[in-house]
Amino acid sequence: MAKLILSMDGLVLKEINLTKERTTIGRKPHNDIQIDNLAVSGEHAVIVTILQDSFLEDLGSTNGTVVNGQSIKKHFLQNNDIIELGKYKLKYVNETPAGMAKAADFEKTMVLRPGATRPAASAAPAAPVAAAAPAPAAAKAGDTVQGPATTMPPAAAKPATSAPQKSAALQLLSGANAGKELDLTKPLTTLGKPGVQVAVITRRPQGFFITHVEGASFPVVNGKPLDAQAHALNDHDVIELAGVKMEFFLKA
Amino acid sequence: MSLSGALEIASCTDPGMVRAHNEDSIASDGEKGLVVLADGMGGYNAGEVASGMATTVIITELQHLLDKRTPYETDAASGQVIAHQLLHEQIAKANTSIYQAAQSQPQYAGMGTTLVVALFYDNKMTVAHIGDSRLYRMRGDELKQITKDHSLLQEQIDSGVITPQQAKQSQNKNLVTRALGIDPIVEPEIHDHETQPGDIYLLCSDGLCDMVGDEDIGLALQTLSSNLKLCAQHLVQTANDNGGRDNISVILVRVLRDFPASRGIVGKLMSWFR
Numbered sequence: 407m408a409k410l411i412l413s414m415d416g417l418v419l420k421e422i423n424l425t426k427e428r429t430t431i432g433r434k435p436h437n438d439i440q441i442d443n444l445a446v447s448g449e450h451a452v453i454v455t456i457l458q459d460s461f462l463e464d465l466g467s468t469n470g471t472v473v474n475g476q477s478i479k480k481h482f483l484q485n486n487d488i489i490e491l492g493k494y495k496l497k498y499v500n501e502t503p504a505g506m507a508k509a510a511d512f513e514k515t516m517v518l519r520p521g522a523t524r525p526a527a528s529a530a531p532a533a534p535v536a537a538a539a540p541a542p543a544a545a546k547a548g549d550t551v552q553g554p555a556t557t558m559p560p561a562a563a564k565p566a567t568s569a570p571q572k573s574a575a576l577q578l579l580s581g582a583n584a585g586k587e588l589d590l591t592k593p594l595t596t597l598g599k600p601g602v603q604v605a606v607i608t609r610r611p612q613g614f615f616i617t618h619v620e621g622a623s624f625p626v627v628n629g630k631p632l633d634a635q636a637h638a639l640n641d642h643d644v645i646e647l648a649g650v651k652m653e654f655f656l657k658a
Numbered sequence: 659m660s661l662s663g664a665l666e667i668a669s670c671t672d673p674g675m676v677r678a679h680n681e682d683s684i685a686s687d688g689e690k691g692l693v694v695l696a697d698g699m700g701g702y703n704a705g706e707v708a709s710g711m712a713t714t715v716i717i718t719e720l721q722h723l724l725d726k727r728t729p730y731e732t733d734a735a736s737g738q739v740i741a742h743q744l745l746h747e748q749i750a751k752a753n754t755s756i757y758q759a760a761q762s763q764p765q766y767a768g769m770g771t772t773l774v775v776a777l778f779y780d781n782k783m784t785v786a787h788i789g790d791s792r793l794y795r796m797r798g799d800e801l802k803q804i805t806k807d808h809s810l811l812q813e814q815i816d817s818g819v820i821t822p823q824q825a826k827q828s829q830n831k832n833l834v835t836r837a838l839g840i841d842p843i844v845e846p847e848i849h850d851h852e853t854q855p856g857d858i859y860l861l862c863s864d865g866l867c868d869m870v871g872d873e874d875i876g877l878a879l880q881t882l883s884s885n886l887k888l889c890a891q892h893l894v895q896t897a898n899d900n901g902g903r904d905n906i907s908v909i910l911v912r913v914l915r916d917f918p919a920s921r922g923i924v925g926k927l928m929s930w931f932r
Binding site: 456457458459461482484500514515516517518592593594595596600604606608610611612617619620 | 697699770772789790810814819820824827828829830832833834835836837840864874877878881882884885888892895896899
């Protein structure tokens with residue numbers, strides 16, 4: 407369950423759970439989060455919560471809404487974002503108390519039944535997502551869905567090209583381009599002649615690997631021909647491929 | 659009608675780095691031009707049961723039916739293209755089987771599965787899908803997502819609530835709005851697409867596209883296209899290197915040559931000698 411922590415001058419004043427679909431912030435008393443300060447407009451901003459995601463929207467306030475030092479009109483809130491309203495700060499916290507242990511469970515795919523009431527719009531804040539689960543499994547699935555707010559970053563937030571720290575290159579030792587260097591910056595680098603012999607060097611978190619792709623003959627590393635399996639490359643390995651010798655080396 | 663020699667198919671499925679079970683299920687038949695991928699959901703092993711039922715029902719029934727029916731023709735009674743009709747009927751059948759098992763056996767309660775099926779015939783393919791398993795097409799150097807997820811996130815993107823960029827940060831990734839086996843009736847989304855020799859089609863579960871960006875998928879399909887099996891393994895490996903938080907399944911289909919339907923007596927005769 408996501409929540410906001412209201413503070414001023416580093417003093418925590420209040421914690422607010424984001425259980426409603428719309429949580430309003432403003433100076434006037436009818437707001438869900440009332441901040442009685444002249445720098446805050448009567449209806450200053452609103453937080454729209456859809457299941458585990460929350461969006462902050464400025465409602466045309468006089469002094470504007472600032473998130474992490476940036477003035478915003480509409481903002482998709484991320485864990486630990488700081489919302490500033492005059493002297494007040496609202497910290498957005500969206501993590502599960504259970505921690506990472508059950509993270510795998512939380513991510514399990516669930517069905518939102520077509521036509522079902524949007525869970526965030528449901529009146530009962532205690533079990534806002536139960537309506538999302540298929541009826542027979544509601545009790546069990548409800549638990550599972552409750553907390554997709556994991557402390558882990560969403561999967562795709564991690565760059566897909568998560569590379570090893572080190573970089574590497576190939577230096578050609580023979581052939582027309584002898585002496586030339588080829589930096590291995592891409593996740594995949596192919597070597598050789600298409601239709602004759604091709605190998606690929608993959609850059610992975612564990613290091614660099616060479617794999618045979620096509621052709622009757624396999625690449626040779628340090629005098630030994632490879633099989634169809636990927637082969638981990640070590641610093642100063644010598645690769646022979648389509649009649650060309652090259653040296654693999656790691657860069658500082 | 660046999661499509662032997664027209665399609666090259668490679669696949670790979672893996673539980674990933676976090677899950678103990680593989681709830682994905684894949685099946686293919688190159689001769690019939692048929693590929694099926696399902697990503698099951700539900701407690702214990704119910705997800706595996708649901709996805710397994712979906713792929714088994716669809717592939718075995720269609721293998722049988724495609725011997726008797728010609729997919730490109732139009733059904734006189736319903737006015738529907740036979741391919742669409744076959745897919746509709748068999749998806750409905752799979753849905754009923756899963757739904758009934760889920761209703762009658764407590765350990766299967768609430769199980770369901772996503773589905774993506776492609777049927778190749780007459781220089782085109784008919785794609786049916788339900789949920790967030792996807793089909794991509796690599797043509798030249800352009801990777802294009804052909805299916806549109808039935809998911810909360812996709813609905814939010816469509817209605818402008820969030821941008822595709824923001825969707826990557828969302829915590830609501832795992833909510834599909836349509837699945838097989840959840841309701842007595844399910845409506846698959848079915849479309850036709852022209853195919854060209856050289857096209858590579860990728861069917862995958864969300865375990866791939868949640869962990870690997872489109873750019874890296876495209877790069878792999880381009881650089882490893884000469885070795886489809888290796889390409890499929892590489893995609894799974896990349897998803898695992900990036901965390902492998904879900905089961906990962908990949909089916910790759912390369913169109914090797916034209917495969918026009920053999921209409922008329924001469925065409926049918928010719929097709930015997932292929």
